[in-house]
Amino acid sequence: MLTTHNLTKRYGGRTAVDGLTMELPRGVVAGFIGPNGAGKTTTMAMLLGLVRPTAGEGTVLGRSLSHPERYVSRVGALLEGPALWPSLTGHENLQVLARLGGHDPRRVPEVLRLVGLADRGGDRFGTYSLGMKQRLGIAAALLGEPELLILDEPTNGLDPAGMSDMRDLISRLAAEDRSVLVSSHLLGELEQVCDWLLIIEQGRLAYAGPAGEFATRSGAELVLFPAEQADLERLATVVANEGLAAERAGDHLVVPLGERDPRLAAATVNRAAANAGLLLAELRIDRPTLESTYLRMIEGEPA
Numbered sequence: 001m002l003t004t005h006n007l008t009k010r011y012g013g014r015t016a017v018d019g020l021t022m023e024l025p026r027g028v029v030a031g032f033i034g035p036n037g038a039g040k041t042t043t044m045a046m047l048l049g050l051v052r053p054t055a056g057e058g059t060v061l062g063r064s065l066s067h068p069e070r071y072v073s074r075v076g077a078l079l080e081g082p083a084l085w086p087s088l089t090g091h092e093n094l095q096v097l098a099r100l101g102g103h104d105p106r107r108v109p110e111v112l113r114l115v116g117l118a119d120r121g122g123d124r125f126g127t128y129s130l131g132m133k134q135r136l137g138i139a140a141a142l143l144g145e146p147e148l149l150i151l152d153e154p155t156n157g158l159d160p161a162g163m164s165d166m167r168d169l170i171s172r173l174a175a176e177d178r179s180v181l182v183s184s185h186l187l188g189e190l191e192q193v194c195d196w197l198l199i200i201e202q203g204r205l206a207y208a209g210p211a212g213e214f215a216t217r218s219g220a221e222l223v224l225f226p227a228e229q230a231d232l233e234r235l236a237t238v239v240a241n242e243g244l245a246a247e248r249a250g251d252h253l254v255v256p257l258g259e260r261d262p263r264l265a266a267a268t269v270n271r272a273a274a275n276a277g278l279l280l281a282e283l284r285i286d287r288p289t290l291e292s293t294y295l296r297m298i299e300g301e302p303a
């Protein structure tokens with residue numbers, strides 16, 4: 001679907017993308033993550049043939065990056081907020097874009113329906129909410145029935161309802177056997193829609209692979225609050241006797257579980273505490289999220 005090999009972009013002395021080698025399988029929703037300035041937009045622009053790589057190579061839909069004209073008609077993109085005509089309706093905007101792009105204008109009602117704007121297509125673009133504008137931008141990107149969709153921060157500035165609509169839309173689009181590459185800083189949002197992750201830092205690849213495997217790289221933890229503060233030390237000893245290491249964190253203990261089954265470990269610790277006459281006010285399993293694992297990774301801790 002998409003590969004890059006040593007893809008590099010330098011602007012003067014600054015390296016924006018630094019020897020990026022990665023692969024994106026067909027049919028996935030891939031989250032593209034990295035700190036501000038990591039090179040996500042530059043990478044997307046190179047994939048779309050908008051920015052010429054300084055070095056390296058790659059393929060999109062089986063065609064070389066050095067000939068974007070051979071594949072761009074099969075790729076849809078939303079890079080910055082869509083710049084459409086405010087005084088035209090959503091429907092009219094798409095008709096103009098279809099004609100300009102050489103696409104069939106009869107697809108307009110279908111793409112409006114896909115993005116959930118079927119009943120607002122007759123309203124002027126200028127009256128749309130930000131979320132509706134973003135979705136119309138995606139409708140425009142869908143006019144050419146793309147096999148790959150590239151979305152740069154499509155949830156930027158959206159309110160929670162707008163984000164939820166965007167999430168549903170991305171899932172719907174992927175269900176139609178289309179690959180989606182979507183960048184965002186909202187990791188909780190990405191976690192809900194992505195099955196693949198590409199993480200870059202300072203232009204270099206930090207992780208590429210299934211989303212599920214990334215979040216489980218750092219194991220779950222048990223969090224234990226004794227009913228009596230004074231029991232904290234004894235509780236730590238009880239936990240240690242079960243072969244687990246307890247770390248004291250203020251008024252509670254944190255127990256990294258590594259490879260151990262979290263629920264089994266919780267039950268074991270619960271029983272051991274009860275047998276020692278210790279009452280637990282709270283016993284909780286904290287499972288790693290995309291965000292917690294990512295933050296650990298960029299802060300340099302072993303994930």
Ligand SMILES: Nc1ncnc2c1ncn2[C@@H]1O[C@H](COP(=O)(O)OP(=O)(O)OP(=O)(O)O)[C@@H](O)[C@H]1O
Nearest residue numbers: 011014015016034035036037038039040041042043
């Ligand atoms: N046209 C340009 N000329 C010079 N430097 C640029 C240009 N475009 C990007 N850069 C630089 O390249 C680096 C990567 O920028 P890029 O926009 O690709 O990062 P990003 O990961 O998309 O960041 P953000 O999350 O903030 O959008 C940054 O240091 C940026 O300043």
